[in-house]
Amino acid sequence: MSIIERQLFLRIFGPAHLEPAATQVTYTSREDIEVLLALSQTFRPKIVIEIGIQRGVTSKILLTQAPWIEKYVGIDITPDARPTLEGQYDEVPLKAGELVSSDPRVEVVVRPNGSRDLRVTDLPVADLMFIDGDHSETCVLHDTWLARQVVRAGGIICWHDYNNVTDVTKVIDDFNIREGDHICSVTGTWVCFEFRRDDGRAEGRA
Numbered sequence: 775m776s777i778i779e780r781q782l783f784l785r786i787f788g789p790a791h792l793e794p795a796a797t798q799v800t801y802t803s804r805e806d807i808e809v810l811l812a813l814s815q816t817f818r819p820k821i822v823i824e825i826g827i828q829r830g831v832t833s834k835i836l837l838t839q840a841p842w843i844e845k846y847v848g849i850d851i852t853p854d855a856r857p858t859l860e861g862q863y864d865e866v867p868l869k870a871g872e873l874v875s876s877d878p879r880v881e882v883v884v885r886p887n888g889s890r891d892l893r894v895t896d897l898p899v900a901d902l903m904f905i906d907g908d909h910s911e912t913c914v915l916h917d918t919w920l921a922r923q924v925v926r927a928g929g930i931i932c933w934h935d936y937n938n939v940t941d942v943t944k945v946i947d948d949f950n951i952r953e954g955d956h957i958c959s960v961t962g963t964w965v966c967f968e969f970r971r972d973d974g975r976a977e978g979r980a
């Protein structure tokens with residue numbers, strides 16, 4: 775596993791700062807959102823996709839601090855649907871993305887099976903994708919596959935819950951063993967990320 779120490783990461787990509795009150799009620803910690811903010815501030819993504827937008831706590835912070843974001847696609851499941859892992863049952867929002875629904879840059883995509891109901895062509899070519907939906911091994915594998923199709927070369931894929939949820943950690947570790955440690959974890963957070971290499975996969979798409 776490639777690992778970067780959080781303070782070094784923020785020296786390179788930051789500084790990103792969030793008031794503790796901003797993330798009091800959320801699934802994603804202040805430290806984790808600061809990693810996303812630092813990447814956003816440095817690379818200025820125009821098109822962002824979040825798998826598992828939930829009510830929109832993280833997206834609201836990102837959108838507020840990033841006027842350069844032109845489009846933000848948030849994906850989730852319908853309120854009556856169930857994630858694979860029991861520990862995620864109570865995460866399903868009644869109204870996905872409700873905290874950001876008035877922002878004209880936001881498109882919320884809700885499907886019974888969330889990201890698993892989406893084809894590559896349902897999504898725009900993205901500069902940044904944040905994977906934080908169903909944390910089962912099958913779904914993280916699917917979401918990683920999807921992200922690697924839609925994120926442009928040079929864009930960034932971030933995963934949440936590395937070192938927190940066993941399945942997520944296993945998927946990332948397996949990729950790194952197979953591919954040579956391209957995914958990097960940030961210490962003191964549950965975020966890891968990779969820069970998409972230019973293998974032509976997202977080329978030729980609108």
Ligand SMILES: C[S@@+](CC[C@H](N)C(=O)[O-])C[C@H]1O[C@@H](n2cnc3c(N)ncnc32)[C@H](O)[C@@H]1O
Binds near residue numbers: 828
């Ligand atoms: C931990 S919460 C996400 C928190 C959010 N990313 C944030 O930072 O505020 C996980 C979310 O993933 C959603 N989810 C579960 N299965 C999903 C799937 N297959 N596709 C998309 N979202 C899914 C849940 O409904 C829930 O809203």
